[in-house]
Structure formats: structure tokens, C-alpha cells
Amino acid sequence: MIMKIASKSTVLVSTQDLCAGYGEEQILYDVSMEACKHEITAILGTSGCGKTTLLKNLIRLFQPWSGSVKIFNEEITDMDEPELNAILARVGVLFQYGALLNSITVAENVAIPLRQHTDLSESMIERLVRIKLDLVEMGHTLSKLPSELSGGMRKRAALARAIALDPPLLFCDEPTSGLDPMTSADLDHLILRMRDDLGISIVVVSHHVASIDRIADKIIFLDNGRVLFQGSLKEAKSAGIKQIDEFFRNG
Ligand SMILES: Nc1ncnc2c1ncn2[C@@H]1O[C@H](COP(=O)(O)OP(=O)(O)O)[C@@H](O)[C@H]1O
Numbered sequence: 386m387i388m389k390i391a392s393k394s395t396v397l398v399s400t401q402d403l404c405a406g407y408g409e410e411q412i413l414y415d416v417s418m419e420a421c422k423h424e425i426t427a428i429l430g431t432s433g434c435g436k437t438t439l440l441k442n443l444i445r446l447f448q449p450w451s452g453s454v455k456i457f458n459e460e461i462t463d464m465d466e467p468e469l470n471a472i473l474a475r476v477g478v479l480f481q482y483g484a485l486l487n488s489i490t491v492a493e494n495v496a497i498p499l500r501q502h503t504d505l506s507e508s509m510i511e512r513l514v515r516i517k518l519d520l521v522e523m524g525h526t527l528s529k530l531p532s533e534l535s536g537g538m539r540k541r542a543a544l545a546r547a548i549a550l551d552p553p554l555l556f557c558d559e560p561t562s563g564l565d566p567m568t569s570a571d572l573d574h575l576i577l578r579m580r581d582d583l584g585i586s587i588v589v590v591s592h593h594v595a596s597i598d599r600i601a602d603k604i605i606f607l608d609n610g611r612v613l614f615q616g617s618l619k620e621a622k623s624a625g626i627k628q629i630d631e632f633f634r635n636g
Pocket residue numbers: 407412430431432433434435436437438439
């Protein structure tokens with residue numbers, strides 16, 4: 386008889402009692418959370434509750450005040466620069482204000498991480514850039530400047546850049562912000578494809594209810610810098626927590 390062993394999900398990102406802030410001002414209080422492999426974990430909460438701050442501390446754009454942050458099971462809070470860079474080379478990041486460089490083409494933007502972190506030949510870089518842009522259905526924009534693209538197209542190009550190095554883990558901050566409902570839905574489908582076809586695990590910050598409904602496997606709900614709830618989307622909606630109910634009601 387074959388025994389089926391219940392497989393425990395692999396945790397790719399976790400914090401324990403993370404405290405963080407800016408200057409003297411504390412923003413995050415004892416945040417303990419985890420995000421698992423092959424899942425989309427959405428960090429939710431009203432504007433100003435600390436979602437972006439959490440994301441930035443997860444990748445040490447800011448140095449946490451105290452507590453633990455693990456990525457791929459490695460403690461990153463006290464890593465030196467080369468060690469941290471080796472970890473971050475395996476992490477894609479899509480920031481809210483997508484920050485494509487405006488003076489260079491879409492193809493050159495997508496090539497940036499490849500040039501920074503690999504010593505691949507020019508022709509190989511060109512091929513990889515084309516593959517990544519095709520993946521996000523932007524192959525026809527190779528030689529365009531970001532200013533020639535619509536908002537949704539810029540997000541796609543930024544996504545192609547974020548996955549240029551085939552990261553197993555992707556962080557996105559408000560990927561659908563500023564997009565109309567149709568374009569948001571398209572981008573969400575693309576994010577789902579990243580999970581399902583490419584096997585990328587995704588941590589996404591959002592306060593966009595329609596988008597969360599479409600993509601989130603798990604949620605982490607922040608309230609004034611504290612974790613109010615973490616679990617599946619379904620559990621969150623039936624937990625009977627006032628702030629969460631309000632969040633889903635008001636969008
Ligand atoms: N670079 C910064 N310096 C100082 N305060 C900041 C900075 N970034 C954000 N804050 C403050 O931290 C709080 C949380 O912000 P943020 O993490 O951006 O919230 P959210 O992403 O949930 O909207 C806000 O009060 C904001 O004003």
C-alpha cells in the first residue's frame with residue numbers, strides 16, 4: 386500500500402516579530418507572516434497601514450529595526466551586501482510606480498537585470514529579452530520608448546523586466562493601481578499565468594478588491610502596522626473581523 390504523506394507547503398518568505406519604520410516613527414509592529422511556494426500571497430489593508438513599508442523591509446530596501454526576515458529560508462537582516470545581492474538576484478520586484486527608464490527602449494529596460502547580474506553575450510541577452518516580452522504579450526514593443534506605451538503596457542514591460550532572471554519569487558506593489566477595470570483584469574490574468582505556467586511564487590501588495598478576489602490564494606491583512614489576520618481569502622471573508630469586512634465592502 387502506498388501511504389500518502391500530507392505535504393507541508395514550503396515557506397519562501399517569512400518574518401518574525403518584524404518592527405520597522407522611518408527615522409523615529411515606527412510603522413510596523415511585531416509583524417509575523419509567511420508566504421508559500423506556488424501561491425499568491427496578498428498583503429492587504431487600507432492606505433497608509435504599512436504594506437509598502439513591509440515589502441521594502443522584506444527586500445531590505447530599508448533595514449528592519451528588529452525581528453527576523455527570511456527569504457528562501459535564509460535570514461537576510463544581518464547579511465552582508467554580496468550575500469544579500471545573491472538572494473535578491475533570485476527575487477523579481479515590480480514597484481508601484483513601475484520605474485521604467487524613460488530615455489531607453491523597452492528592450493533595453495528589460496535587459497537591465499540581465500546586464501547587471503549575468504555576463505551573457507549580447508545576442509543571448511537580445512534573445513532572452515524577446516522571450517520575456519513575448520511572455521507578457523509585448524513582443525511588438527521592443528524598440529518603443531516607455532513614453533509611447535499605455536499604462537497597462539508599461540506595467541507589462543515592467544513585469545517582463547522583473548522576471549528577466551527567471552526569479553522563483555516575485556514581489557509586486559499595487560500592480561493594478563491606475564489601470565482601468567479591463568486592463569486590471571488582463572494584468573491579473575498575466576499574474577495568474579506567472580504562478581501557473583512559470584511556477585513563480587508571488588507576494589503582492591494591493592488594496593484593489595476585485596483584483597484580490599481574482600488572484601489571492603492567501604492574504605495577510607495589516608491594520609495600523611499590525612497583522613490583523615492571515616489565512617486563505619475565504620477564511621478572511623468569513624472571519625467576522627470588522628476592518629476586513631469593511632475593506633471588502635468598500636473596495
Ligand atoms: N520614505 C518614507 N519616509 C517616511 N515615512 C514614510 C515613508 N514611506 C512611507 N512613510 C509613512 O509610513 C506609513 C505607511 O506607509 P506605506 O507603507 O507606504 O503604506 P501603504 O503602502 O499601506 O499605503 C505612512 O504613514 C507613510 O506616510
